[in-house]
Amino acid sequence: MPKRHPRRRRNRRPLKGIQLRTPSPPPQTVGTGSVRWRVHVGGRVHSAPYVTDGTVYVTGRGLWAVDTTDGSVRWTNADAGLLGSPTAAGDTVYAAGYATHWGTLLALDAADGRPRWHRRMRRYSFTQPLVANGLLHYVNGSYLRTVDAAVGRRLWRAKYQSRSWGIESAPALADGILYAANKDGTIWAFDPATGKVRWKQIIIGRSPATPLLHDGTLYVGDGLGPYVQALDATTGAFRWHTMLDSLGSVRTTPAISGNTLYVGCQDHRLWALNATTGAIRWHVTTDGPIGSSPVVADGTVYFGSDDGHLWAISAANGRVRWKVKTGGPVKSPVVADGVLYVGSRDGYLYAIEASPDPGRPLP
Template sequence: MPSTTLSRRELLASAATAGAAATAGCTGSDGVPDDQRWPQFGFDATNAAANPDAVGPSEEPTVAWVHAAGSYYRNSTQPLVGDAVYANAWFDGVFGLAPADGAVRWHDAGDYAQLTPALADGTLAVPHRDGLRGVAADGGLRAFGRAVGFGRWRTDLTNPESSPSVADEAFVLGVGTAGHGPDGGRVAAVERADGSVRWEYSVETSVWGAPALADGVAYAAARDDDEADPDTRGTVHAIDLADGAAVWSKRLGESPRFNPVGAPVVGDGLVYVPTGTGPLVALDADTGDEAWRLAPPDGVQASPALADGVLYVAGLDGTLRAVDAATGDPEWTEAGEKYYGGPTVGDRGVYAVGADGEVVSWTRNGAERWRVRIDPPVSGSPVPADGMLYVGTGDGLLYGLE
């Protein structure tokens, strides 16, 4: 099925409409239903990237609105959906946008890192270049009709490297790179209430993907920083969520490079780790022993999605694969484009967007629903909610498709 191109004229008209609404002080929609929200990277603490209640567009979508900022949407970065659509626009700061029309409800012009925030208890935890910042999800205090009281707390953690995950009253994230910060690379747990550091766990290098949390354990995939070594290998660490004690560590792979970029996913007793230009590796969640691996051409950089015993894997070879989550046995495959961002799953099926801007939706059994094309480059993941699909691009555009 050929892609429908969402034209530049349509894009500019939508962006102008959203800007006019913001200028007029329009607040737009009151938000989306609670069960359709997307409050953190990968939807929940396991990074499963699947919300069975989230409803995307019913048919081939058109552009409802576009928000333009000087942002850069890093690999697998996702917008968040709650009472607003929250977009981390990096140097341009954090935006709270009306879900229906993209109108700007509030904007904090802080110097943030290009990572997905996390939303909990009315607070956005946003990685900042100097640490983690707690931002009021509603924009905080207001004066003369403008939001001015963004900050709730701030934690000094040099050089956040991953999106935070939320569980057990804490935000958990990768921080720093060995040799590039005063404390080297580590995984940190930060208390949701006040931003105090619960614990820090040292790693040899850095963790780029949001840690996956389940059953009191945090699973973090650390990279190998020896860029000159073609046989480099990353390491997966299982860490006790209560106190930061080591549970187990597993060294990954041989050659080619096993150097995780995307976040791991945990579920059904396994931890699924995309290794970059190497395969996707499934490890036993209790021991770290390898259960199976999937090795498509060019490797798997993006985080997979997990729903109802099926793992959806988007490869650098431009193929989406649905495999049995327990065994890795294939169920179906569909052609697309090179995927830097992972797939997501909602009520109406599976969504993925290729590097060249082709957004595709399939049913759970692999039947194609529609294809449309937005402005490339794209390295993030699409998020369905309340009949919409939200996806950001490397040129700083956040699309609301309906």
């Protein structure tokens, strides 16, 4: 008889909890913007950081808590943090598990990163959890799930998408309605407390990115194509749809300021649209696909590009004000107290002054 080989046992090590490691920040990169500090977070950054109460939380290799003032590392947790952004509420930080704990949702003490509770998931979760009114909403495979944020107890779940390839969209909440976009191209609106479906709407395209909610309108891009659409947030009725003059796709969340919508595209361009009609106003071209959600502050649009730069452009006309080069594709920035916090695939978290280059005149 042939020799039988023993079955390989899966690694089921328990949660390791906190792992403290403070890297020595290397010298700042030279750019046209002002870099306050940068810190290496152990591995590539794939998503936006989360900033609150003087701390920036970012997913690198594990989850990192960094002081916003000087970039010093407060704590790290090797078991938390995957590809999606973390989120925080009160004294708790929430994130999907890392490495062998990909099928885990973790709640950590914001002071020291130690686990408060964890919940096993059947599939991985790659998106940012959403916390509001004591409820934690997150996407896990085919389901939108809601648990008690304090203890992790399940409250409800809704199967809203099939297991298919595409971008996984994070939930969004506004005016008492919870929204989720599935990979088949349908926007769902739920009651956040009960999971009851309010409405659902099939949009143009498939695999939509996480939508933007603003002033009663839901804006969403086609994750596999060049369409941008606006829906009535209360009813799901179409307000407008625009096809960009492009063969690229819109894989990130738009930003809005005044009556202008800013949309990043895989065609290397950031587009500005009329938020009321969808008419194209202008675009600016970078040297790489834009896999970053833009952010607008004080008349400037900030966004990252796969060309390795963080870009700052005029919100009025797209004129480039400055850009800072990193060592890899730049992810979605966050602005807090006049400072931009942004991660790069080079493994660094950057803190950059969120102001126009003083050497250039403003338009």
